[in-house]
Amino acid sequence: MPALDAVLSRIDANLDEALKRLFGLIAIPSVSTDPAYKGDCARAAQWLVDDLKTIGFDASVRETAGHPMVVAHAKATRRDVPHVLFYGHYDVQPADPLDLWETEPFAPRLADAPTGKRIVARGSADDKGQLMTFVEACRAFMQSGGLPCDVTILFEGEEETGSPSLPAFLAANKDELKASLMLVCDTNMWDRDTPMITAMLRGLALEEVIIRGATRDLHSGLFGGAAVNPIHVLARIIADLHDGQGRVTLPGFYDGVAELPEEVAEQWKQIPFKGSDFLGAVGLSTPAGEAGRSVLEMIWSRPTCDVNGISGGYAGAGSKTVLPAQASAKFSFRLVGKQDPEAVLNAFRAFVRERLPDDCRVEFQRQGASPALQLPFSSEMLSRARRALLQEWGKEPVVGGSGGSIPIVGDFKRSLGMDALMIGFGLDDDRIHSPNEKYELSSFHKGARSWARVLDALAK
């Protein structure tokens, strides 16, 4: 097991080379939701396999019904060390709307900012930049003599579309993927200077709803008033989903949603977090969630229902007096605690059907479902990771939650009983999923150093 200092020095010395590698990966537009990019997803997977082989991993591309997985293994120099499974995803969100990007989304560049250099591109933060911090840490160890822990890596290419191939893949490869701890790098720092360990992840249930009325678009003058308007039906369903206090009205929705333990609630109150700053950064000022809840609760420990997209009728310039034959919306539910995604989706479908006029039909398109996950606050692994991050950043990490979901974490917890340590180096202003996504160069550099320290600490 090489000395940690030597490994950290190697990471520092190799930063330029590491950036070049990351840019190579980012340049592959591996947009998982759009079939047009299927070949690019395969290329990204192969790129990762090639790079991991270069370091010394036993790496391979594994085909699925969707985009391929990447699986890689490497042993530690010593025996009887922890075996970690590192998870990341090489797929990215679509770059749209393209006209809001200052430069080409898949042409990564290093930009100067008052806070330092940053990498600007789709996928720079979510998740290519993040996953490469771990790869670079492994590279530095292996080039310095070897790994401190046994390492298995799993990269998937369908995280942005709800990981549809993952459950079957896990079931088929349980023995190969089983490890003592899961590591995930798809979360954020607390702030630019303060690391964070994410102990709670909200789950996610996704469903598209298509409401159909007449057999064709109708003239709103000739039929208006007599013919059902699917946009109105859909709007009423959406409006009915929340009450005046911001609570979701689905029957049974809050089953399994517990209040925070008093100790944790107290800790969260001490976190230097201002809801007004958080919202102010995106031009907002008023928490939109449940009345009486703090913003941290709203985004970490409370469930939500949101419409992510809606369409129906004429959307071009000017007016067209049409009664549309259909309208559709994409719904997402962020889940916490022990909420059952299937129960939520069942309640949702019933809720929609109850509000469907005789003259409408509904089609549901399931887009994915995963439960929330919570790491015990008393875990020894958690303590070691906290110390390692304290050493790298000079500040005690915040141990908190994440509003976003990482479906695989829940899947692994369920399938293999593995806990996950979620450490990420993104910042809240990274604009993931939005135009001009970026990743701080310091996140990339100190992220790799952090993983070196964490791997070292876990093995001791």
Add this chain to the structure above:
Amino acid sequence: MPALDAVLSRIDANLDEALKRLFGLIAIPSVSTDPAYKGDCARAAQWLVDDLKTIGFDASVRETAGHPMVVAHAKATRRDVPHVLFYGHYDVQPADPLDLWETEPFAPRLADAPTGKRIVARGSADDKGQLMTFVEACRAFMQSGGLPCDVTILFEGEEETGSPSLPAFLAANKDELKASLMLVCDTNMWDRDTPMITAMLRGLALEEVIIRGATRDLHSGLFGGAAVNPIHVLARIIADLHDGQGRVTLPGFYDGVAELPEEVAEQWKQIPFKGSDFLGAVGLSTPAGEAGRSVLEMIWSRPTCDVNGISGGYAGAGSKTVLPAQASAKFSFRLVGKQDPEAVLNAFRAFVRERLPDDCRVEFQRQGASPALQLPFSSEMLSRARRALLQEWGKEPVVGGSGGSIPIVGDFKRSLGMDALMIGFGLDDDRIHSPNEKYELSSFHKGARSWARVLDALAK
């Protein structure tokens, strides 16, 4: 003023000659939308001027930025009689798809059908056959001694392309075109045996609403629960616009909306119209409008509020867990009676603003506003026209509405303050705008007789 019987006899005697004339007009392919037929449009206008001069009209071609207008005047034999303005259009839709025509579209022919002879050709019904019914009635009067009313005729050549030159032409020729009543022959009979007078046209107010929240699209996991979702805000506004009884909830919306006079309501109940057939034709079965109203009321005499299009967030394939920065919808209000479009739009804007959370801004994009046009049911002109049509057809005409707007009628109302009597002899199966367009010979013949009776009745 010649005896009506003599005029009707002359129409009967001249039918063959009248058909020859109509065929001559139809043979000119005056397709307004296609520049290749520009010369033909001019030829059709000149053909009409020549024909009207033959009868004794003071007729002329008037150039516009587009296709020319035809304006013609003739005085009645007596003074102090009504002055009517007759409107029609000589332009036609393109004949495509040509291969679906059984014979040449611009080679009119008389075809036998189980229901009688019919004229088959592009423009036979829309609107050359219809406008010539009026010209033939005038011809018969003038050949019998003179017109019973002062008559001004306006034929345009751009109706099928939205009448772009009409508003300016009306404004520039107000004094010349001003009359006491407008007559239009571009509508249908109720059915093969029952004439119809269209006395109500719904108005239309259009407004696009754009709701903006955060300064950019947000990740629904990171911000979901705390950040306002403009789709939700818009959906609540849409849902709030109707109550559980299908009534529009805008304050003051029903100001100026009168109940039908009992006599009219009773007449509408007798109209052989089945709402279930009307809706069934487009796959629907349940009237969606105000509880307790008939389908005829819903589409003719009641106002509506409809969303014609909605968009916001991600609308592509699969899912994208985004909280959109904005959502927009195109609203249309069909107006009746004395509803004031500006008052409706003002109430609507206030309604939207009242429902706007602190964190949202709204932008309104006005798309147009025109009031309903309604000939008073008590109008003496209407009563006379009803009696005239009853005499010709032996059946009481349906006095109804049209849910759609006929923009030119609104233009005349706005520019010249004239009410319109819309009487047409087309049938629903005339296939206007489609291959094998036809006009019943009985429509042409009895149409001319009907206009003779109407002109006679108006003058009495």
